[in-house]
Amino acid sequence: MSxxxxxxxxxxxxxxxxxxxxYISTPDSMGEWFAxxxxxxxxxxxxxxxxxEEVADRIxxxxxxxxxxxxxxxxxDDTYFELRIEVDDLTKDVSLLVVDFADEDEVEESxxxxxxxxxxxKHVIGx
Numbered sequence: 312m313s314x315x316x317x318x319x320x321x322x323x324x325x326x327x328x329x330x331x332x333x334y335i336s337t338p339d340s341m342g343e344w345f346a347x348x349x350x351x352x353x354x355x356x357x358x359x360x361x362x363x364e365e366v367a368d369r370i371x372x373x374x375x376x377x378x379x380x381x382x383x384x385x386x387x388d389d390t391y392f393e394l395r396i397e398v399d400d401l402t403k404d405v406s407l408l409v410v411d412f413a414d415e416d417e418v419e420e421s422x423x424x425x426x427x428x429x430x431x432x433k434h435v436i437g438x
Contacts, residue, residue, distance in 0.1 A: 315390050315412040318421055321397075322407045322429045326436050328396045331405065332375045334436055335394040344432040356380065367392075387412070407432075 334340040338349040346358040354369040367380040377395035390412035397406045413421035
């Protein structure tokens with residue numbers, strides 16, 4: 312039984328899905344907005360913020376659609392974080408959907424983290 316709460320966030324982004332996908336899936340691009348530095352070896356990504364380092368495994372992906380990571384230190388099998396690109400069929404508007412999991416007392420903090428990071432992403436890509 313998962314003790315964490317699922318968080319679903321949606322951010323409109325003015326960018327093509329293939330362009331946006333580069334920014335959510337490649338270490339160099341993720342280092343421009345998600346973390347101070349990102350390194351990868353195979354499916355293992357190391358995210359570096361100031362003096363802290365977090366390691367996640369890329370557990371699933373579909374080009375131009377989504378990428379899903381699992382934090383290595385997270386013992387909960389049901390948790391992950393996912394960045395999914397959604398395109399509205401009618402308007403062709405592009406959104407980035409973020410799925411994450413947080414402990415009950417960290418939900419607001421987690422939402423703020425994502426809002427800040429996605430704001431940085433929009434700044435970087437001009438979207």
